Amino acid sequence: GAVVSQHPSRVICKSGTSVKIECRSLDFQATTMFWYRQFPKQSLMLMATSNEGSKATYEQGVEKDKFLINHASLTLSTLTVTSAHPEDSSFYICSAQHPRHTEAFFGQGTRLTVV
Amino acid sequence: QKEVEQNSGPLSVPEGAIASLNCTYSDRGSQSFFWYRQYSGKSPELIMSIYSNGDKEDGRFTAQLNKASQYVSLLIRDSQPSDSATYLCAVNNQAGTALIFGKGTTLSVSS
Numbered sequence: 001g002a003v004v005s006q007h008p009s010r011v012i013c014k015s016g017t018s019v020k021i022e023c024r025s026l027d028f029q030a031t032t033m034f035w036y037r038q039f040p041k042q043s044l045m046l047m048a049t050s051n052e053g054s055k056a057t058y059e060q061g062v063e064k065d066k067f068l069i070n071h072a073s074l075t076l077s078t079l080t081v082t083s084a085h086p087e088d089s090s091f092y093i094c095s096a097q098h099p100r101h102t103e104a105f106f107g108q109g110t111r112l113t114v115v
Numbered sequence: 116q117k118e119v120e121q122n123s124g125p126l127s128v129p130e131g132a133i134a135s136l137n138c139t140y141s142d143r144g145s146q147s148f149f150w151y152r153q154y155s156g157k158s159p160e161l162i163m164s165i166y167s168n169g170d171k172e173d174g175r176f177t178a179q180l181n182k183a184s185q186y187v188s189l190l191i192r193d194s195q196p197s198d199s200a201t202y203l204c205a206v207n208n209q210a211g212t213a214l215i216f217g218k219g220t221t222l223s224v225s226s
Contacts (some may be wrong), residue, residue, distance in 0.1 A: 043218040
C-alpha cells in the first residue's frame with residue numbers, strides 16, 4: 001500500500017511563534033502533495049498544492065507568506081505556519097499523489113493549537 | 116466554482132439497516148469519485164472509489180454513480196455501530212489534481 005506519514009500529530013505553540021509540519025511519502029515518490037485544513041465540524045479545505053522542485057500553488061484566500069510550503073524532494077513536503085495566532089488553530093492534513101493511483105493518500109493529520 | 120454537496124445529517128439508522136448517503140457535484144468534467152470515512156480527530160480513510168456510471172460493490176459498501184445527474188451515492192448494508200462516522204464525498208477532474216470535498220454526512224448507527 002501507499003503510506004503517508006505526517007509529523008507531529010499534535011503541537012501546541014505560543015502565539016507569534018512558527019510551527020513546521022512534515023509530510024512524507026514512505027513507499028512511493030510523490031511529485032504532488034496537497035495541504036488541507038479542517039476546522040471543527042467542517043470539511044477539508046484545500047490550502048495549497050505542493051509540487052516538487054517548484055513553488056506551491058495556493059488557493060484563493062490562503063496567505064502564502066504565512067503558510068510556507070516547501071517540497072524539496074519527491075518524498076517530503078513541509079508546511080510552516082509563521083507567526084501563528086489562535087485563529088490558526090486547526091487540523092492540518094496532507095495528502096500525496098501516488099503515480100499509479102487516482103486517489104490521494106492522506107497523512108495522519110496534525111492538530112495545531114495556538115495559545 | 117467547483118462544489119460538492121452533501122446533507123450534513125446526522126443520519127441515524129438502527130444496527131443491521133441500510134444507510135444511504137448522497138452527494139451531488141457541480142463540475143461536469145469530474146472523472147473520479149471517492150467516498151472517505153473520517154472518525155473524529157482522525158484523518159480520512161478511503162472507503163470506495165468509482166469512475167464510471169453504474170454500481171460498484173465492495174463487501175457491505177456499494178457506490179453508485181450517475182454522471183448525467185451529477186450524483187454519487189454510497190450504500191452501507193448491515194450497518195454496524197462501528198460505521199458511525201462522518202462520510203466525505205470527494206471528486207477530482209484528473210489524476211494529480213486536488214480532491215474537492217463535500218462537508219460530510221454524519222452517520223450514527225444505534226445498537
